[in-house]
Amino acid sequence: MADVYHIPALLHESVDGMNIHTDSICVDVTFGGGGHSKEILSRLGRKGHLYAFDQDADAVNNIPKDDKFTFVRSNFCYLKNFIKYHGVNEVDAILADLGVSSHHFDAEDRGFSFRFQDSSLDMRMNREGGKTASDILNTYTEQQLADIFYLYGELKQSRRIASEIVKIRKEKPYKKISDLLDTLTPFLGRGEKEKKILAQAFQALRIEVNEEMETLKEMLNQGLEILKPGGRFVVITYHSLEDRLVKNFFKTGNFEGKIEKDFFGNFETPFKLINNKVIVPSREEEERNPRSRSAKLRIAEKK
Template identity: 50%
Template sequence: MTNTTYHEPVMLQPCIDGLNLKPGGTYVDVTFGGGGHSREILKQLEGGRLIVFDQDPDARANAEALDDPRLTFVAANFRHLKRYLRLYKADQVDGILADLGISSHQIDTPERGFSTRYEAELDMRMNQMGNLTAKSVINHYPEEKLHRIFGMYGEVTNARTLASAIVTARLNRPLDTVNDLKAVMQRYAPRGKENKYFAQVFQALRIEVNEELAVLEEFLEQIPDALAPGGRLVVMAYHSLEDRLVKNFIKAGNFQGIEDKDLYGNVTKPLQSVTRKPIEASAEEVSRNPRARSAKLRIAERI
């Protein structure tokens, strides 16, 4: 049984349809988590292979529970995609799936410090072997750097003011826990929109701690080599910063979205979009799984 308590897969069927599965093909799920998407892929493979990535130790137990000889679990960040595909002799694959962002399991595990709902240390590492924590960002980053990450990654409107307030507050004592930080943020959150404001700040910290945008760029740059011609890329993003990178890379093969042309005026790019617009979750799915509300699914094919 799929571990939906760990993380209910968002837009499961559109993701599976997007991969255009071939029964004997080789596929990659770079965000294994609770294994919801992977389990569905395995159901449709007759033979074939599925290589899955996840740097969270909790995900390994979910992979072992599937107990399927066609499944290879890679305990690593998907920024190392090509290295591990070479290692497992799968240089070019038929489809790659990425469900970006954070799993429900990580949010709902209080001691991980991802959620504004629970008192815990400010951690936020997806890979618990990593050195950088949200606590070290909050207590040691200079004001200008805090201002930049709140503005860029959280799109926080008063990012400069908040950064200044944090630097002042930490002079008295370290801001080590979720509630320490919330006590500072409370004064600057718009009335009636406190939870949204807290979520924006926490998103910014999480992206910084886990280098999420850099990881996504590195991953996308490897896709043209890793996908066989006709292979599919299926990516689900949950905020505009990620979605913009995915959209531009599919459109132009770079992150600026500027199309490159050859001597004859033909656009040169590795991927062709399969969907004109991103696919969004149905109202029924959103009511069942609120996390699906912000999801945007893009599908592309290797030219």
């Protein structure tokens, strides 16, 4: 299993949170480099099993040779269908590490990082289909672009950026990362602020390309359906948009955070929170793995 593909964040904290027993049936919906899966497998006995999902063809290279492991080459929004397909009705624990792996950021041909200016504006997790970042920049309306940069990137100048993109693409379509950087340059601050704005813009496009918010909602809903009572849902988030969805879902059972009450005035929620306060990496982990710095871990148990 490749160790350089991705260093898993909050490895022991997240797998400990799954409350694994030797005969547990577990799901890792974000297999990636297999770091979390490897740790899960080390805690399973012969009767236990791990199902791991990943839609990226590169992840196939990290599959371990283990009879207790089944790899599913699919987006995790099809979680319930594939678990049922494999003859499983309920699972004991689900782990989701929602961050983009260091492998993706470091792969020049994937378009996830603004470091590689000659790379194509792709950003697809699954390169076998779907729209690319180039498609979005060249075809979306000005309003759609403004919404994406504001909602998914939280960029204050989203309207001005969208207007500039629409004006520029009439003369030259967006193909390379350098094309987008040229457009964004007038909107950047200096130093760390410059990097932050670039990261926000690229995050916004990546979320739209991969429909990350909608697929996350699907996975959470389906995960709730297939979890056994007493089963654990463990999620690591990296930005406020996904963290807010997970926080609301674990607390109230819906994504808006609406608190429902029964006839007696008691809160109705499908989960019991295992950690009321979000778990973050130690200083030692942050120094060892800088990509962990924005990681937040939430753990809930199905009632």
